[in-house]
Amino acid sequence: MSKQTRRPITVALAGQPNVGKSTVFNMLTGLNQHVGNWPGKTIEQKSGEYRRNDRVVCLMDLPGTYSLSANSEEERIARNFIIRQKPDVVVVIVNAAALERNLYLVAEMLMLPLPVVVGLNMMDVANGQGVQVEPHVLEATLGAPVVPLVASKNQGLGELIDAAERVAENPALFSPNRPAIRPEHQPILEQIHALIAGQVPPPYPEDWVALKLLEGDTEIAAMIQQAAPQAWEHVHLLLMQHEDAYLDIAGGRYEWIGRMVRAAVVRPRAGALTLTDRLDKIATHPLAGLALLLGIFAFVFWLTYTLATPLVDWLDAGVISPLAEAAEIVLAATPAWLSGLIIDGIIGGAGTVLTFLPILLIFFAVLGVLEDVGYLARAAYVMDRFMHWMGLHGKSFLPLFLGFGCNVPAVMGTRILEDRRARLLTILLAPLVPCTARLAVVAFLAPAFFGKAAALVSWGLVAGNILLLVFLGIVLNRLVFKGARSAFIMEMPLYHLPNLRTIGLFVWHNALAFLRKAGSIIVVFSALIWVLSVLPGGDIHHSLLATLGRWLGPIGRLMGLTDWRMMVALLSSFIAKENTIAALGILYGTNAGEIGLATRLAATLTPAAALAFLVVQMTFIPCVATMAVIKQETASWKWTAVSVGLLLLLSFLAGVSTYRLSHLIGW
Amino acid sequence: MLAKLLEILRQNQGTQRVEDLAAALGSSPALVAAMLDDLVEKGYLKQVAQTCAGQQCDSCPLGGFCAPLEFERPLARKIWMEEKPVK
Numbered sequence: 001m002s003k004q005t006r007r008p009i010t011v012a013l014a015g016q017p018n019v020g021k022s023t024v025f026n027m028l029t030g031l032n033q034h035v036g037n038w039p040g041k042t043i044e045q046k047s048g049e050y051r052r053n054d055r056v057v058c059l060m061d062l063p064g065t066y067s068l069s070a071n072s073e074e075e076r077i078a079r080n081f082i083i084r085q086k087p088d089v090v091v092v093i094v095n096a097a098a099l100e101r102n103l104y105l106v107a108e109m110l111m112l113p114l115p116v117v118v119g120l121n122m123m124d125v126a127n128g129q130g131v132q133v134e135p136h137v138l139e140a141t142l143g144a145p146v147v148p149l150v151a152s153k154n155q156g157l158g159e160l161i162d163a164a165e166r167v168a169e170n171p172a173l174f175s176p177n178r179p180a181i182r183p184e185h186q187p188i189l190e191q192i193h194a195l196i197a198g199q200v201p202p203p204y205p206e207d208w209v210a211l212k213l214l215e216g217d218t219e220i221a222a223m224i225q226q227a228a229p230q231a232w233e234h235v236h237l238l239l240m241q242h243e244d245a246y247l248d249i250a251g252g253r254y255e256w257i258g259r260m261v262r263a264a265v266v267r268p269r270a271g272a273l274t275l276t277d278r279l280d281k282i283a284t285h286p287l288a289g290l291a292l293l294l295g296i297f298a299f300v301f302w303l304t305y306t307l308a309t310p311l312v313d314w315l316d317a318g319v320i321s322p323l324a325e326a327a328e329i330v331l332a333a334t335p336a337w338l339s340g341l342i343i344d345g346i347i348g349g350a351g352t353v354l355t356f357l358p359i360l361l362i363f364f365a366v367l368g369v370l371e372d373v374g375y376l377a378r379a380a381y382v383m384d385r386f387m388h389w390m391g392l393h394g395k396s397f398l399p400l401f402l403g404f405g406c407n408v409p410a411v412m413g414t415r416i417l418e419d420r421r422a423r424l425l426t427i428l429l430a431p432l433v434p435c436t437a438r439l440a441v442v443a444f445l446a447p448a449f450f451g452k453a454a455a456l457v458s459w460g461l462v463a464g465n466i467l468l469l470v471f472l473g474i475v476l477n478r479l480v481f482k483g484a485r486s487a488f489i490m491e492m493p494l495y496h497l498p499n500l501r502t503i504g505l506f507v508w509h510n511a512l513a514f515l516r517k518a519g520s521i522i523v524v525f526s527a528l529i530w531v532l533s534v535l536p537g538g539d540i541h542h543s544l545l546a547t548l549g550r551w552l553g554p555i556g557r558l559m560g561l562t563d564w565r566m567m568v569a570l571l572s573s574f575i576a577k578e579n580t581i582a583a584l585g586i587l588y589g590t591n592a593g594e595i596g597l598a599t600r601l602a603a604t605l606t607p608a609a610a611l612a613f614l615v616v617q618m619t620f621i622p623c624v625a626t627m628a629v630i631k632q633e634t635a636s637w638k639w640t641a642v643s644v645g646l647l648l649l650l651s652f653l654a655g656v657s658t659y660r661l662s663h664l665i666g667w
Numbered sequence: 668m669l670a671k672l673l674e675i676l677r678q679n680q681g682t683q684r685v686e687d688l689a690a691a692l693g694s695s696p697a698l699v700a701a702m703l704d705d706l707v708e709k710g711y712l713k714q715v716a717q718t719c720a721g722q723q724c725d726s727c728p729l730g731g732f733c734a735p736l737e738f739e740r741p742l743a744r745k746i747w748m749e750e751k752p753v754k
Binding site: 012071098101104244246247249250251252254255257258260267277280284380381384488490491492561 | 670672673676683686695701721
């Protein structure tokens with residue numbers, strides 16, 4: 001045969017999206033391309049020619065597909081072209097750095113009666129990641145030619161075409177190692193094959209059609225239903241009895257992929273992945289991980305107090321107090337109610353709240369670092385395992401974890417739970433997750449009450465809330481919301497160095513949100529509290545607030561809260577948790593910030609009562625915004641009332657128990 | 668292998684790591700992640716969170732969890748959950 005008479009060959013280029021298939025096509029065809037649409041479709045069709053010595057290679061760039069299962073228009077086009085046009089060879093381009101994901105398409109291609117060549121692209125990327133792929137080993141294991149490529153650098157493309165030509169010229173020699181079907185489904189496949197024999201519309205291969213029917217391919221099923229209605233009735237019955245066949249067939253392909261990868265890929269033994277694995281052995285261990293989590297929480301509080309306390313003192317003594325003094329001078333000539341409102345109400349309330357901005361900044365910065373290095377995902381995982389072990393619903397951990405930021409998105413996040421009982425349970429539990437506003441209040445009051453033991457007390461309060469949440473979850477789950485559980489799978493990020501910009505943005509957004517709240521809700525509330533504390537006669541001890549506080553006195557006394565002002569401060573947290581600080585600042589008549597307030601509070605309460613106050617603060621009814629979302633998400637006043645009632649009862653019992661127990665040990 | 672993966676999910680309720688599933692199957696995390704995506708395609712699992720940022724978070728009930736505010740790195744790369752009962 002002369003060189004000029006060698007027949008042209010047709011090569012179909014297949015592959016998943018973003019594996020460099022188009023780069024291969026463009027490199028080979030250059031300007032000899034024709035671009036149009038696939039007949040009757042809006043998807044682009046690209047074909048071209050590659051001339052090499054005496055051979056014309058007609059290339060067809062198939063749409064990017066993950067499989068040949070007709071899940072999308074692209075997959076239907078690709079498989080119909082291969083089956084109907086019967087190219088001489090199919091070249092499947094795969095990403096060498098992600099073979100596990102790419103070989104599924106190869107496994108499907110090998111089931112068709114056409115020669116296949118594998119183009120192992122992105123070898124440079126794989127090498128850069130420390131992944132070593134052995135093309136010759138893969139070729140021997142697959143039983144099909146494998147050509148290493150770096151298509152972007154025009155490396156290996158000649159060899160790829162050489163391999164395609166070889167198998168195109170000698171298709172009979174092509175004998176790949178195809179994925180096997182499990183023995184239990186083999187007789188079913190044979191039965192289906194026998195039923196449709198001679199009735200499959202050409203050019204569809206009968207054995208491939210039988211396999212696709214067993215996989216549950218709807219398009220092939222429709223084709224057989226139309227072409228062979230009588231056979232279809234029997235086939236359909238068989239398929240109904242073996243609905244799980246897909247799992248076995250696809251599972252067999254994944255086992256096959258696993259074997260190929262184990263044979264041909266050498267992964268790095270050192271580096272980031274191994275470091276992550278080593279760290280995760282501790283961070284995700286059921287017990288060690290939990291201990292680490294508790295230790296990290298303790299460290300977060302210790303670091304926050306150590307760094308923030310001097311800043312709070314400076315802000316108090318250097319900004320808020322001079323501001324109050326300056327306001328006193330400026331407002332000396334104004335009516336007493338106006339200077340009282342501004343100095344005692346707004347500066348004493350909202351100003352005091354502002355002094356704990358450094359606490360929040362440091363708290364958010366530490367949380368941001370933990371998130372950015374990749375630890376918080378492990379914390380969520382450990383918490384969920386722990387909660388699940390205690391009988392809670394597996395799916396609930398995501399919304400519950402959101403609650404550490406704010407209870408509002410936590411309640412809204414329960415939308416991911418389809419089961420109403422599970423949703424209700426999670427909604428009832430969400431307010432027990434200590435949000436940043438509650439934590440900020442504790443961060444401010446704990447040093448005032450407990451001095452150097454503040455970090456330990458704060459840690460104990462957070463741990464107590466989580467234990468209470470678990471306990472309540474177990475009780476409600478077993479008594480009221482008994483139901484099926486479900487699985488959750490997380491793909492953890494690798495540990496990495498924190499990014500300062502990312503953390504800065506996180507701190508900035510949270511600080512901004514806090515300042516907005518301080519400048520709006522808390523200012524208005526401070527003014528309101530001040531007005532109620534001076535009406536009707538100007539004496540705080542005979543004011544409207546005092547009346548309300550004394551009315552609650554019997555409840556407060558059970559927890560050692562003998563001063564009515566503490567009960568009013570607790571109630572004020574219903575509007576926003578930070579209002580507790582503002583209310584205390586106003587009611588204790590201080591515009592001198594934490595030092596003054598701390599001294600007065602410490603003198604008012606015994607340690608047992610102070611601890612009970614903090615426990616109630618941590619377990620009290622959620623803020624009004626959370627309540628509104630609970631109503632919205634449950635669409636029920638009844639469940640909203642249940643949530644409020646349950647938390648009121650819990651906080652009361654927790655407060656009384658804490659006070660009594662602390663009292664017993666001599667606090 | 669897919670049936671075995673679903674069986675493991677059914678037996679070990681609650682949150683599991685891809686790495687744990689890979690160890691249980693004697694496979695690699697990358698292959699398990701591919702299988703999980705396949706199970707999503709077939710309706711056995713649902714993907715509930717993955718890398719997202721910006722306005723996508725506004726309408727997502729999990730917004731702020733995987734990419735709080737303008738975080739560039741997600742809390743977890745992907746999270747799947749069971750969509751339909753495992754037979």
